[in-house]
Amino acid sequence: MSNFLDYAQDGHIVTLTMNDPERRNPLTGNTAVPEFLAAIDRIHADHTVRAVILTGAGPGFSSGGNVRDMGRYAEMPPMDLRREYRLGIQKLPQALFNLEVPVIAAVNGHAIGAGLDLACMCDIRVAAEEARFAESFVKLGIIPGDGGAWLLPRIIGLSRATELTLTGATIDARQAAEWNLVSRVVPRDELMPTARALADQIAANPPHAVRLAKRLLREALHSRLDTLLEMSAAFQVMAHQTADHREAVAAFIDKRAPVFQG
Known part of the structure; x- marks a missing residue:
């Protein structure tokens, strides 16, 4: 090839x-x-x-x-x-x-x-x-x-x-x-x-959040609002459970730059 x-x-x-x-x-x-x-x-x-x-x-x-x-x-x-x-x-x-x-x-x-x-x-x-x-x-x-x-x-x-x-x-x-x-x-x-x-x-952003957000934007091109909201709820559950989300919240409270590991 x-x-x-x-x-x-x-x-x-x-x-x-x-x-x-x-x-x-x-x-x-x-x-x-x-x-x-x-x-x-x-x-x-x-x-x-x-x-x-x-x-x-x-x-x-x-x-x-x-x-x-x-x-x-x-x-x-x-x-x-x-x-x-x-x-x-x-x-x-x-x-x-x-x-x-x-x-x-x-x-x-x-x-x-x-x-x-x-x-x-x-x-x-x-x-x-x-x-x-x-x-x-x-x-x-x-x-x-x-x-x-x-x-x-x-x-x-x-x-x-x-x-x-x-x-x-x-x-x-x-x-x-x-x-x-x-x-x-x-x-x-x-x-x-x-x-x-x-x-x-x-x-520089949390990679899991970026990937999930891209998927939502792609699905929104051909989904109904109620369908997309249901998918958004499921994705948000996953996002809230990630270490990067916890790091982002902790960094915000501590007034420091976050370190995202993906």
């Missing part, structure tokens, strides 16, 4: 870097998906990880689907192609959705098609000033096959998501910030330090 995805850990933070800069880090026609799934499994197994940063090497974040590889799709038996989608790129949104620790997308350049959807699979997005975003599937006569039609409206609203999806238009980082697609826009040389500072800020 080629090394599409670089995995680096520094303290409690894992940085995943898509590393095919010459092709702008495509997500299909290569080993991207299995490498992502393996990295996510590795993070799940390592309880020292408290946050993840995802970025791309070179000038682009991700070009999405490999257009040069798409010619074969028209010749494939329909059920074989359906299986390839279900067991390939569609595994990625489910895996990132269910990852317990927060993922910050550091969008260093163009995020196009499935590349935009990949950024939307993350919990937080920060962008370099050079970043550009497009839900461009319609330009190729196809539709968002990787969950973009579910993800994008929940982030920027149905009207704007429909505009991007049906026009295939490209927006710049400033407009992405105005539309709440990204949280922050920074100069390119400040992108990774900004993402790292945000990850460190998250990692």
Whole structure:
């Protein structure tokens, strides 16, 4: 398996870097998906990880689907192609959705098609000033096959998501910030330090509380209020029983900095 995805850990933070800069880090026609799934499994197994940063090497974040590889799709038996989608790129949104620790997308350049959807699979997005975003599937006569039609409206609203999806238009980082697609826009040389500072800020909090809070936010996307409140009650019981909660209360009373062990 080629090394599409670089995995680096520094303290409690894992940085995943898509590393095919010459092709702008495509997500299909290569080993991207299995490498992502393996990295996510590795993070799940390592309880020292408290946050993840995802970025791309070179000038682009991700070009999405490999257009040069798409010619074969028209010749494939329909059920074989359906299986390839279900067991390939569609595994990625489910895996990132269910990852317990927060993922910050550091969008260093163009995020196009499935590349935009990949950024939307993350919990937080920060962008370099050079970043550009497009839900461009319609330009190729196809539709968002990787969950973009579910993800994008929940982030920027149905009207704007429909505009991007049906026009295939490209927006710049400033407009992405105005539309709440990204949280922050920074100069390119400040992108990774900004993402790292945000990850460190998250990692400084009790890790069990962070993981449970992320799960609640994810479940809230498709749950009724009464269902979410019931889940919140169960999660809160668990949170109150942790050593980190007791440490947080003791530190508050003692007027000292807490030390969280996870």
